[in-house]
Amino acid sequence: MNGELQALLDACIDAVIIIDHRGCIITFNRAAVRMFGYEAAQVIGQNVSMLMPAPDRDQHDQYVARYLQSGTARVIGTGREVTALRSDGSRFPASLAIGRIDGHSPPHFVGFLHDLSGRRAQEAQRVSAELAVREARERLTHVARLSTMGEMTTGLAHEINQPLTAITMYAQAAERMAMQPSPDLGDLVEALRQISAQALRAGEIIRRLRDMVRNRQVREELLDLNAVVRELAVLVESDARNNNVQLKIDLAATLPPVLGDSIQLQQVMLNLVRNAIDAVQSPACERLVTLRTSHTGTAVEMSVSDLGPGIDPAIRDRLFEAFATTKPTGTGLGLAISRSIVEAHGGRLNWRANQPCGSCFVFTLPAVNGVST
Amino acid sequence: MKSHPPSVYIVDDDEAVRGSLRFLIRSVGLPAQVYTSAQEFLAAYDRRDPGCLLLDVRMPGMSGLDLQQELNRRGATIPVVFITGHGDVPMAVEAMQQGAFDFLQKPFRDQDLLDRVQRALARDAESRARLAARAEIRTRLATLTPREKEVMELITRGKANKVVGAELGVSQRTVEIHRAHVMEKMHASSLAELVRMVLDSEESKQNP
Numbered sequence: 001m002n003g004e005l006q007a008l009l010d011a012c013i014d015a016v017i018i019i020d021h022r023g024c025i026i027t028f029n030r031a032a033v034r035m036f037g038y039e040a041a042q043v044i045g046q047n048v049s050m051l052m053p054a055p056d057r058d059q060h061d062q063y064v065a066r067y068l069q070s071g072t073a074r075v076i077g078t079g080r081e082v083t084a085l086r087s088d089g090s091r092f093p094a095s096l097a098i099g100r101i102d103g104h105s106p107p108h109f110v111g112f113l114h115d116l117s118g119r120r121a122q123e124a125q126r127v128s129a130e131l132a133v134r135e136a137r138e139r140l141t142h143v144a145r146l147s148t149m150g151e152m153t154t155g156l157a158h159e160i161n162q163p164l165t166a167i168t169m170y171a172q173a174a175e176r177m178a179m180q181p182s183p184d185l186g187d188l189v190e191a192l193r194q195i196s197a198q199a200l201r202a203g204e205i206i207r208r209l210r211d212m213v214r215n216r217q218v219r220e221e222l223l224d225l226n227a228v229v230r231e232l233a234v235l236v237e238s239d240a241r242n243n244n245v246q247l248k249i250d251l252a253a254t255l256p257p258v259l260g261d262s263i264q265l266q267q268v269m270l271n272l273v274r275n276a277i278d279a280v281q282s283p284a285c286e287r288l289v290t291l292r293t294s295h296t297g298t299a300v301e302m303s304v305s306d307l308g309p310g311i312d313p314a315i316r317d318r319l320f321e322a323f324a325t326t327k328p329t330g331t332g333l334g335l336a337i338s339r340s341i342v343e344a345h346g347g348r349l350n351w352r353a354n355q356p357c358g359s360c361f362v363f364t365l366p367a368v369n370g371v372s373t
Numbered sequence: 374m375k376s377h378p379p380s381v382y383i384v385d386d387d388e389a390v391r392g393s394l395r396f397l398i399r400s401v402g403l404p405a406q407v408y409t410s411a412q413e414f415l416a417a418y419d420r421r422d423p424g425c426l427l428l429d430v431r432m433p434g435m436s437g438l439d440l441q442q443e444l445n446r447r448g449a450t451i452p453v454v455f456i457t458g459h460g461d462v463p464m465a466v467e468a469m470q471q472g473a474f475d476f477l478q479k480p481f482r483d484q485d486l487l488d489r490v491q492r493a494l495a496r497d498a499e500s501r502a503r504l505a506a507r508a509e510i511r512t513r514l515a516t517l518t519p520r521e522k523e524v525m526e527l528i529t530r531g532k533a534n535k536v537v538g539a540e541l542g543v544s545q546r547t548v549e550i551h552r553a554h555v556m557e558k559m560h561a562s563s564l565a566e567l568v569r570m571v572l573d574s575e576e577s578k579q580n581p
Contacts, residue, residue: 158431158458162387165456165480169393172483173400191396198389241386244433 015094015113021106023047023064035094035115037087048111053085068106084113092117159238160205163198170194204234222257222368223265225293225300232266233291236273240289245277250292256367258300260345268341268349271334272304272361279308279359299347300367305360310353319351338363379494380404380424384414384440385456386432390479394427397483398490411435411443420449423501425474425493427486430457430464438464441471450500452493456481510574513559521558524551529568 009016015032019025025048028040036043036051043050049060079097086092093116101108174191177183233249240247269291276289286307294301311319320339335349342349347365354360381398383405385391391407398405408414412435414426426444430437441453452474457465465476474493477486517525520541527537534552538545561567 161458161479162390166387166389166393168480169390169397169483169486173393173397176400176483187396187400194389194392194396201389241433242431 012112015111015115017048017051017111017113018101019048019064019109019111020104021064021068021108023049023061026108027110032113035086035092035113036084042087051085053083053091056082057085064109081116093120158242160202163202163205166198167195167202170198219261219263220259221262223260223262225255225258225265225302225365226251228262228265229269229291229293229302231262232269232273235266236270236277239274240277243277243281243287245280245287245289247273248288248290250290252293252295255293255295255300256369258345258365259368260365264341265345268338268363269302269304271338275334275361276304276306276308276359279306282309285309285358295367298367298369299364301362301364303360303362305354305358307354307356307358310357310359311351316351320349377422377424378404379497380406380422381427381490381494382406382408382414382418382424382451383427384408384411384432384437385427385429386410387429390429390456394486397486401487403490403494411437411440414440415443418449418451420444420447420451423494423497424451425490425497426451426453427490428453428455430455430461430468430476438468438471441468441473445471450497450504452496454486454489454493507574510559510570513570514574516558517555521551521555524548525555525559525567525571528552528555528564529571 009027009029010031012029012031015035016027016029017025017032018027025043025046028038028043032038033040047061049057052060079095082094082096083091084094094113095116097112099110099112101110170191174188174195177188177191229249229251233247237247273289273291279285280287280289288307290303290305292303292305294303320335339349342363342365345365347363349361349363352360352362381403383391383394383398385394385407386409388409391409395405395407406417408417411432428437428440435443437455441455444451444453453468453472455465455468455473455476457468457476457478461478465473465478468476474496475489477489514522523541524537527540528534532540534545534548538548541548555561556567559567559570561570
């Protein structure tokens with residue numbers, strides 16, 4: 001081989017390996033030395049299959065022989081991804097292009113190998129970064145739910161204490177009455193009735209609380225959105241009352257079912273209602289928040305509207321972005337998570353101006369027609 | 374002075390709690406009035422009505438603490454027993470600093486509530502009796518003539534009739550007559566009693 005050609009080969013970034021018709025290495029350029037970890041002298045004259053892991057290693061001679069017999073190329077001129085074997089036994093991905101060198105009989109072959117391990121690593125990095133983002137989002141969803149829970153726990157603890165207090169007092173007063181010489185049975189029956197009603201009330205609050213805290217798998221089922229709203233109303237009623245806000249529930253007479261996770265959808269509604277309650281705290285606002293459901297033929301709609309000051313035009317565009325918040329203690333996650341939940345349900349969550357003032361957040365979900373809940 | 378029997382006033386926004394409190398209070402034979410909000414109570418309550426107030430700290434709109442401040446501003450002396458929830462201890466502390474009679478954490482034992490109610494009612498009766506006595510003393514003081522007042526002032530500072538006569542430029546005999554009128558009009562059986570009445574009425578001027 002003349003010096004010019006050798007210089008050319010050694011300047012190549014890719015490995016260039018020339019073999020004869022038996023597969024014996026004739027030329028092994030500098031890039032090949034770097035890539036495989038062999039000196040040229042160690043491989044020249046050896047079969048090229050030493051650079052391949054099994055099963056290619058054992059079949060390479062046959063590939064060459066078949067080509068020489070049939071003239072049918074499998075890889076020549078097309079290139080493909082292969083796995084190559086370094087001198088230390090480690091493997092790396094590479095793209096291989098093979099050319100036939102005429103002028104010899106039988107012909108020689110030249111292989112160009114491009115190391116793909118860098119590209120693979122980048123790709124793996126990208127995939128793992130995506131996974132990490134997804135995991136982070138899932139964690140955030142849970143954290144956001146727990147922090148909403150945290151805010152609500154004080155209210156709910158108070159709420160559970162109410163029926164417990166009433167039960168305690170009715171029971172103790174009833175006991176006191178029953179010890180008297182001629183107790184009033186009407187009063188005793190009234191006390192017992194109140195006790196069972198209040199015990200049920202406490203149980204209902206605890207059931208809702210448990211459902212909310214559990215970080216469970218998404219469970220899709222056919223839902224009547226009206227029922228979901230009614231259950232939510234039980235949850236937020238005390239919150240509204242403590243903030244001196246009136247909740248108006250305006251439900252469509254009937255709704256086609258939607259497919260979804262009721263707890264997640266309630267989390268969305270809870271977020272919207274809490275935002276609305278916050279929005280009407282300004283002194284001039286009418287303290288009314290309306291929850292409404294309706295439907296078109298193909299979609300079911302749920303909206304939460306308030307008569308607050310509305311959304312500053314400057315931040316309307318970023319309303320649903322994570323960490324965009326106007327509240328001094330807000331995380332800026334509520335609407336972002338709400339929108340991702342609604343979108344995961346195949347729906348949309350949007351803001352529009354409410355009439356005559358304030359905000360209206362609306363989400364729509366595809367209606368499931370032809371079945372009933 | 375009109376006199377209702379003392380009543381337990383219950384202000385709580387939760388219907389069940391309100392109902393059970395009334396039930397319990399009535400089960401021991403005490404009259405109970407219930408109100409759903411602080412505003413409703415303020416509109417209905419006459420501070421001359423004796424009794425005690427059972428007040429939920431946490432209520433929408435005007436809170437229990439707000440109501441207590443308003444009552445203080447209006448000079449109402451009704452003892453307030455606060456009912457607080459689990460996490461409301463800081464509020465309870467604030468209520469006590471503002472002069473609440475006592476507080477109870479929900480849920481509580483009926484006997485604890487009834488004991489506090491009885492003590493609050495006793496306190497109310499006591500303070501009303503003291504106020505009534507002070508008012509009576511002020512009524513009596515108003516019947517004294519200017520000269521009798523001068524004489525009373527000097528003798529309650531421990532001055533002898535002779536000294537009083539000299540200071541006022543009248544005879545000892547005249548002082549003795551004024552003094553007899555003062556004792557009679559003030560219903561005082563001794564100088565010590567008169568002194569106590571005067572001190573009490575002066576104190577009540579400072580802390581009505």
